[in-house]
Amino acid sequence: MSEVKAYAAPKESADLKPLDIKRRAVTKDDVEIDIEYCGVCHSDIHTVQNDWGGSQYPVVPGHEIIGRVTSVGENVTNYKKGDLVGVGCMVDSCQTCDSCKEDLEQYCENGNTMTYNGEDKHLGGHTFGGYSEKIVVDTKFVLRIPENIDPKGAAPLLCAGITTWSPLAHWGVKKGDKVGVIGLGGLGHMGIKFAHALGAHTVMITTSPSKSEDAKKLGADEVLISKDDKEMEKHANSFDFLLNTVPVGHDTNPYIQLLKRDATMVLVGAIEPLDPIHGGGLVLKRKKVAGSLIGGIKETQEMLDFCGEHNITSDVEMIDMQDINKAFDRVKSSDVKYRFVIDMKSLKESK
Amino acid sequence: MSEVKAYAAPKESADLKPLDIKRRAVTKDDVEIDIEYCGVCHSDIHTVQNDWGGSQYPVVPGHEIIGRVTSVGENVTNYKKGDLVGVGCMVDSCQTCDSCKEDLEQYCENGNTMTYNGEDKHLGGHTFGGYSEKIVVDTKFVLRIPENIDPKGAAPLLCAGITTWSPLAHWGVKKGDKVGVIGLGGLGHMGIKFAHALGAHTVMITTSPSKSEDAKKLGADEVLISKDDKEMEKHANSFDFLLNTVPVGHDTNPYIQLLKRDATMVLVGAIEPLDPIHGGGLVLKRKKVAGSLIGGIKETQEMLDFCGEHNITSDVEMIDMQDINKAFDRVKSSDVKYRFVIDMKSLKESK
Numbered sequence: 001m002s003e004v005k006a007y008a009a010p011k012e013s014a015d016l017k018p019l020d021i022k023r024r025a026v027t028k029d030d031v032e033i034d035i036e037y038c039g040v041c042h043s044d045i046h047t048v049q050n051d052w053g054g055s056q057y058p059v060v061p062g063h064e065i066i067g068r069v070t071s072v073g074e075n076v077t078n079y080k081k082g083d084l085v086g087v088g089c090m091v092d093s094c095q096t097c098d099s100c101k102e103d104l105e106q107y108c109e110n111g112n113t114m115t116y117n118g119e120d121k122h123l124g125g126h127t128f129g130g131y132s133e134k135i136v137v138d139t140k141f142v143l144r145i146p147e148n149i150d151p152k153g154a155a156p157l158l159c160a161g162i163t164t165w166s167p168l169a170h171w172g173v174k175k176g177d178k179v180g181v182i183g184l185g186g187l188g189h190m191g192i193k194f195a196h197a198l199g200a201h202t203v204m205i206t207t208s209p210s211k212s213e214d215a216k217k218l219g220a221d222e223v224l225i226s227k228d229d230k231e232m233e234k235h236a237n238s239f240d241f242l243l244n245t246v247p248v249g250h251d252t253n254p255y256i257q258l259l260k261r262d263a264t265m266v267l268v269g270a271i272e273p274l275d276p277i278h279g280g281g282l283v284l285k286r287k288k289v290a291g292s293l294i295g296g297i298k299e300t301q302e303m304l305d306f307c308g309e310h311n312i313t314s315d316v317e318m319i320d321m322q323d324i325n326k327a328f329d330r331v332k333s334s335d336v337k338y339r340f341v342i343d344m345k346s347l348k349e350s351k
Numbered sequence: 352m353s354e355v356k357a358y359a360a361p362k363e364s365a366d367l368k369p370l371d372i373k374r375r376a377v378t379k380d381d382v383e384i385d386i387e388y389c390g391v392c393h394s395d396i397h398t399v400q401n402d403w404g405g406s407q408y409p410v411v412p413g414h415e416i417i418g419r420v421t422s423v424g425e426n427v428t429n430y431k432k433g434d435l436v437g438v439g440c441m442v443d444s445c446q447t448c449d450s451c452k453e454d455l456e457q458y459c460e461n462g463n464t465m466t467y468n469g470e471d472k473h474l475g476g477h478t479f480g481g482y483s484e485k486i487v488v489d490t491k492f493v494l495r496i497p498e499n500i501d502p503k504g505a506a507p508l509l510c511a512g513i514t515t516w517s518p519l520a521h522w523g524v525k526k527g528d529k530v531g532v533i534g535l536g537g538l539g540h541m542g543i544k545f546a547h548a549l550g551a552h553t554v555m556i557t558t559s560p561s562k563s564e565d566a567k568k569l570g571a572d573e574v575l576i577s578k579d580d581k582e583m584e585k586h587a588n589s590f591d592f593l594l595n596t597v598p599v600g601h602d603t604n605p606y607i608q609l610l611k612r613d614a615t616m617v618l619v620g621a622i623e624p625l626d627p628i629h630g631g632g633l634v635l636k637r638k639k640v641a642g643s644l645i646g647g648i649k650e651t652q653e654m655l656d657f658c659g660e661h662n663i664t665s666d667v668e669m670i671d672m673q674d675i676n677k678a679f680d681r682v683k684s685s686d687v688k689y690r691f692v693i694d695m696k697s698l699k700e701s702k
Contacts, residue, residue, distance in 0.1 A: 099612060107612045107636055109588075170637075237460075249630070261450060261458045264639070270630035277628055279600070279621035282642030285458055286521075288615070289640050291633030 001025050001123070005347055006132035007321050008058035009048040015325045016048070016131070018350070019058055023136050024122045028073040031142045033085055038130035039064025039155035039316070040340035042186065042247060043089075045328050047117050052271070056117055062130030063089040063115040064155040064341075066145060076139045084151060086143040086304070087135060088158035089294050091115050091127060095140075103298035105141075131321065133348055143301055146308025153313025156186065156339040157304060159294065160314060164191040165303040166295030167243060167266040168198060175199030177240040180224070182255055184211045187245035187269055189315060189338040192218045195243070197310045203239070205255070214337070218315075226254060237285065239263055244270070251275040252289065261285040266292050314339050320346035352376050352474070356698055357483035358672055359409035360399040366676045367399070367482070369701070370409055374487050375473045379424040382493045384436055389481035390415025390506035390667070391691035393537065393598060394440075396679050398468055403622070407468055413481025414440040414466040415509040415692075417502045427490045435502060437494040437655070438486060439509035440645050442466050442478060446491075454649035456492075482672065484699055494652055497659025504664025507537060507690040508655060510645065511665060515542040516654040517646030518594060518617040519549060526550030528591040531575070533606055535562045538596035538620055540666060540689040543569045546594070548661045554590070556606070565688070569666075577605060588636065590614060595621070602626040603640065612636040617643050665690050671697035 001022050008019040026032045044061030046052055065087040069079050079085060093105035093112035100108050113119060116129030128135075145154050164187050173179055179200040181191035188204075195202040196219030203222045204215035212223040224235055232254055239258045242265035249272045255265055256277070267274075267289070281287065295303065307313065315338045319327050327340045352373050359370040377383045395412030397403055416438040420430050430436060444456035444463035451459050464470060467480030480486075496505050515538050524530055530551040532542035539555070546553040547570030554573045555566035563574040575582055583605055590609045593616035600623045606616055607628070618625075618640070632638065646654065658664065666689045670678050678691045 104612070109612075249627070261455070261460075267630050267633055271634055272631065273627035273629050276600070276624035276626060277640075278624050279618050279642060280623065282618055282640065283622055283644050284642070286641060286643050289628075289633065290637060291630060291635070292637050293634050 002134070004133040005350070006060045006128060007324055007347065008060045008131070011057045012050045012055065019060070021060060021128045021132060022123060023134055026071050026073050026136055028075045029138050030073045030136050031069055031076060031079050031085065031139050032071040032134065032136045033065070033067040033087065033142070034070045034134055035065055035067040035130055035132060035344045037066040037152050037155045037344060038062040038342045039159065039314070040324070040327055040331060040342065041159050042331055043159070045331060048328070054117070056126040059117060060128035060131050061116055062132070063087070064158040064160070065115070065130035065135060066151045066155045067135070070134070072139070079139060079142060084145040084147055086145045086154065086158050087115060087130065087137050087141065088143065088162060088300055089115055091118070091137050091141050092121065103296040105296050106294045131324070131342065133344065141297060143297070143304055145304060148308055149311060149313050152318060152341050153316050154307070155341045156190070156314035156316065157307055158300070160186045160190045160339060161307070162295035162300045162303055163187055163268050163292070164243060164245065165194050166299055167268060167292040168194050169299060169302070170292065171241055171264055171266065173198050173200055173241050177201065178203065178238060180205045180239050180242045180258060181245065182242060183245040183247070183269065184215055185245065185247065185334060186339045189218050191243045191245055192220050193312050196220070197306070197312060232257070237261070242266070243268065246270055249273050249275065253278050253281055256281045256287055256289065259285070259287045261287070264288040264290055266290045268292050316341040318343050322346060322350065353485070355484040356701070357411045357479060358675055358698065359411045359482070362408045363401045363406065370411070372411060372479045372483060373474060374485055377422050377424050377487055379426045380489050380491075381424045381487050382420055382427055382430050382436065382490050383422040383485065383487045384416070384418040384438065384493070385421045385485055386416055386418040386481055386483060386695045388417040388503050388506045388695060389413040389693045390510065390665070391675070391678055391682060391693065392510050393682055394510070396682060399679070405468070407477045410468060411479035411482050412467055413483070414438070415506040415511070416466070416481035416486060417496060417506045418486070421485070423490070430490060430493060435496045435498055437496045437505065437509050438466060438481065438488050438492065439494065439513060439651055440466055442469070442488050442492050443472065454647040456647050457645045482675070482693065484695065492648060494648070494655055496655060499659055500662060501664050503669060503692050504667050505658070506692045507541070507665035507667065508658060509651070511537045511541045511690060512658070513646035513651045513654055514538055514619050514643070515594060515596070516545050517650055518619060518643040519545050520650060520653070521643065522592055522615055522617065524549050524551050524592050528552065529554065529589060531556045531590045531593045531609060532596065533593060534596040534598070534620065535566055536596065536598070536685060537690045540569050542594045542596055543571050544663050547571070548657070548663060583608070588612070593617070594619065597621055600624050600626065604629050604632055607632045607638055607640065610636070610638045612638070615639040615641055617641045619643050667692040669694050673697060673701065
């Protein structure tokens with residue numbers, strides 16, 4: 001067991017502060033990682049604020065972790081000291097249920113262990129995330145980061161990336177499909193990059209005309225302003241797939257109108273009640289609304305390999321650990337393009 | 352052109368009354384049918400009351416039509432005089448769009464012609480349904496009724512039957528699947544019969560414990576009372592498929608909880624706004640909510656053939672044409688097991 005520096009919210013609604021936490025000693029299946037970068041996800045804020053209930057304090061957030069291996073257990077053959085690796089939203093799962101057997105640990109039927117605020121089965125208490133110097137993780141939950149991509153921009157791939165990749169892959173988005181990405185934030189900007197790289201005709205759907213230029217730079221072929229009824233009407237019944245990244249409850253009916261017969265809109269952002277959906281909008285053309293949660297470890301590695309091949313990373317703004325509370329405020333007001341990443345050197349070198 | 356007896360609502364909210372209507376002369380692709388039975392569908396009432404807007408008066412309802420062929424056009428080779436046939440919700444479609452080419456005329460992209468209150472492309476004005484002595488229909492929209500099943504009970508197969516069959520078939524419900532049918536009315540009782548005949552473990556999901564006995568007689572293996580939170584909890588995340596036949600907006604969240612990962616609930620009844628769906632309920636196990644509308648002609652014939660093989664018909668209460676207004680009132684108060692069917696002899700023999 002070792003003591004490492006971290007940043008934590010000591011209690012609900014409080015600012016994050018320096019805190020020393022314990023990491024377990026490396027067991028035979030573990031990989032010890034020196035954290036270099038950690039992305040800032042809106043879930044970090046929700047957990048700190050206890051928005052979803054069940055938060056345990058102190059909360060050490062962070063599940064977009066990039067670092068270098070410093071040590072491995074005796075059973076670990078796929079990683080060695082010095083390897084560039086990542087850790088996402090999960091650090092363990094039962095490995096025995098149907099979901100785990102199908103490489104869908106995010107849907108583990110016995111409850112997986114989240115990277116922070118999960119039950120720590122080694123030390124007791126709850127797990128601590130990546131806003132810290134080091135982490136020790138079972139090798140099955142460690143991802144390999146392609147050495148050719150910028151590791152800073154790779155951090156958000158571990159959550160924002162896989163959250164948008166998984167539905168595009170699961171629903172089989174392919175070259176020539178007309179794909180809409182609703183909402184341009186941390187998730188949406190990754191959705192555009194992926195849909196574009198998969199060869200889809202990619203349409204950014206946003207309420208804000210001001211986002212058009214950025215959307216096109218990110219890879220959107222078209223921008224559809226959802227407040228423009230005439231434009232929305234023109235695109236009615238034309239989309240093969242919609243990726244809805246809006247992070248709050250909203251009226252999804254105008255988007256459902258955009259779907260082709262038999263097409264699906266997948267929610268990845270709104271983990272709260274949606275405005276009433278009109279049954280007729282689904283019935284009349286056999287349309288579908290679904291949800292999707294992050295992604296399994298196997299598909300996360302596939303996504304990372306795809307990013308290596310296509311040189312895809314997240315657009316990030318680097319911050320020091322000490323600036324985290326300011327960054328949280330800016331995330332809350334959507335004032336970031338498109339993801340904050342903490343340079344963990346700032347934590348390590350602090351007194 | 353011929354003049355035939357019918358029953359019609361002369362204007363919104365008025366009772367149905369006798370009326371003479373015109374039927375076109377048999378063209379080369381047409382089949383003329385002497386109507387023997389016509390089912391009473393809740394849509395008939397919605398159209399008479401103009402609940403969905405766009406009703407044109409007089410409304411002659413009826414799209415669950417059973418009769419015998421009296422005459423066929425020169426191009427018609429698949430039917431001959433005396434054949435037992437049916438007509439459902441559609442009498443024409445464009446035949447050229449992708450949906451029509453895929454045998455999904457119900458989703459015709461250029462707008463199909465509904466059996467009543469559609470645009471009559473032959474005579475002008477709007478189409479008249481099955482509450483009448485005769486109908487003339489393009490042979491492509493005429494169905495063959497197996498001679499071994501009771502033609503009275505076959506009438507509702509043309510709408511209630513195909514509406515529940517189509518999603519079960521499209522989503523591939525099979526032997527051993529755990530299938531829930533929500534709501535026990537005209538649609539629900541067909542859903543149970545079909546799911547049971549397909550070999551699924553069929554669960555009737557209802558708010559009314561009083562419906563348990565009937566549900567089991569219809570083929571349900573189990574009855575789940577949706578108001579019983581403990582029972583609902585026991586069945587959480589266990590259903591492969593849910594067929595939701597509830598005809599009005601309602602809270603679907605408790606049903607979504609019942610779905611397994613990746614499973615779908617299909618709406619076939621509620622063509623109106625649902626209570627707010629919680630995004631988290633979909634996201635956490637990649638669940639899906641979809642809609643489905645009646646069915647194509649090809650799959651309607653498949654359903655009828657299946658009914659012939661398994662001796663499946665609807666449970667019906669026979670009425671005379673003159674009792675239609677009383678029957679409407681009873682449908683509105685769900686006082687029918689499970690579908691009214693009009694014996695058209697009563698119309699023909701009336702003065």
